[in-house]
Amino acid sequence: MSSLPHLDFSTCDLCDEYKADESGTFRYVPTVFQNYGAREKFAGPVLTIKCCEDNSHVKQAVESEGHGRVLVVDGGASMRKALLGGNLAAAAQRNGWAGVVIDGCARDAAELAVLDLGIRALALNPMPTQRALQGQTGLPVFIQGVRVQTGDWLYADADGMVISSQALHRVS
Numbered sequence: 001m002s003s004l005p006h007l008d009f010s011t012c013d014l015c016d017e018y019k020a021d022e023s024g025t026f027r028y029v030p031t032v033f034q035n036y037g038a039r040e041k042f043a044g045p046v047l048t049i050k051c052c053e054d055n056s057h058v059k060q061a062v063e064s065e066g067h068g069r070v071l072v073v074d075g076g077a078s079m080r081k082a083l084l085g086g087n088l089a090a091a092a093q094r095n096g097w098a099g100v101v102i103d104g105c106a107r108d109a110a111e112l113a114v115l116d117l118g119i120r121a122l123a124l125n126p127m128p129t130q131r132a133l134q135g136q137t138g139l140p141v142f143i144q145g146v147r148v149q150t151g152d153w154l155y156a157d158a159d160g161m162v163i164s165s166q167a168l169h170r171v172s
């Protein structure tokens with residue numbers, strides 16, 4: 001799909017390779033996330049956000065330079081408000097983020113579907129969040145019980161998502 005060297009992976013191959021690794025550096029993310037963007041396959045170093053029904057920190061992050069990173073948002077799996085919508089996702093694409101993973105909801109499905117950005121969330125919800133600057137950026141978080149920290153690598157494709165403490169891509 002892409003000639004970018006860091007997209008030369010498959011999550012199935014990575015799981016085959018690391019399935020016996022019990023060091024905790026390789027983590028598989030439960031496959032409860034839906035794909036809402038036009039970029040199904042993406043990978044990059046992670047920036048974490050933890051927030052609850054307040055997407056102030058998500059807005060700040062996507063309005064900054066992404067440099068090919070993946071924004072991972074621990075939204076507490078809330079089904080009540082959407083932490084990402086069409087405007088913020090468009091900003092993420094424009095600013096060079098590889099993807100946004102929301103352990104929570106997104107909205108504006110039609111706008112998300114045409115963006116060349118990895119977008120994973122648990123579900124859609126039309127209700128926006130508050131913006132009262134609640135939340136934290138850069139701290140270790142959990143998505144669906146899986147620990148993720150800033151600087152980890154996230155790999156996503158049609159089969160699912162995995163997290164690694166180190167980059168696993170081929171650099172040749």
Ligand SMILES: O=C([O-])CC(=O)C(=O)O
Pocket residue numbers: 055082083084085086087088089107108128129
């Ligand atoms: O603004 C928000 O909170 C989310 C949204 O709808 C957008 O990004 O377009």
